[in-house]
Amino acid sequence: MLIRCGYEITLRCEEPTALVCLLSVHPDRMADIRGPETFSTDPEVVTSGFIDPFGNRALRMVAPAGAFTITGNVTVADSGAPEVAHRQAREVLVPDLPADCLGWLSGSRYCETDRLSQTAWDLFGHLPPGWDRVQAICDFVHEHLHFDYLQARATRTAFEAYEERVGVCRDFAHLALTFCRCLNIPARYVNGHLGDIGVPVVDPMDFSAWIEVFLDDGWHAFDPRNNRPRIGRIVIARGRDAADVPLVNSFGPHILDAFNVWTHEVAS
Known part of the structure; x- marks a missing residue:
């Protein structure tokens, strides 16, 4: 296509x-x-x-x-083709991570791992490590936040999104990747094109934000905002959070x- x-x-x-x-x-x-x-x-x-x-x-x-x-x-x-879930993919222990993954574990401008660490472990620490735990994080964020363009705010952080329970795609991404980093799972922020191929029409069209998470067989896209397999995801830029990729x-x-x-x- x-x-x-x-x-x-x-x-x-x-x-x-x-x-x-x-x-x-x-x-x-x-x-x-x-x-x-x-x-x-x-x-x-x-x-x-x-x-x-x-x-x-x-x-x-x-x-x-x-x-x-x-x-x-x-x-x-x-x-x-729609994206495929790699449910057997495992998390990698920090001592075994490639060196270039370590930077994706730290807090950043919009992702306060220090403020959300205990929350992350309380919510997800009991789950078996791996793909399904990352998906559980995305499921939670998808349900916890209400999507509302009219309440978009350029300065909203992951912690604020968690508290306010509202945001746009960047806020969904920030909260999910912060939870991942709190659990020692490397995660990065992604900007890109994502049309409405295979799903009901999205109007108005916009750039999209999602996350990529490192598991044992490489980096994988997860999308807490849409939270379903999609067709035609095209990356423009990656960074620690939205501050890196305006x-x-x-x-x-x-x-x-x-x-x-x-x-x-x-x-x-």
């Missing part, structure tokens, strides 16, 4: 403002891109690319004063004038 992804984002800046954007398909999926991945701005500005500390493809530029529109499109090949990081004030995202199946 082929999936067409794209976005059109319009910002308004009072003065020329430096931007760093994480909007490109992650290097892990580069081999699946069909045709050119396009990126343009209006008005046109000079852009340059680099790989950030977490291995994501970033673009930097300076937005002029006034309205500034960023547009991108890409077509990605996908198996078209879609647009503005080094100065701006107003968001327009935001449009699309992800849909197209003919081969």
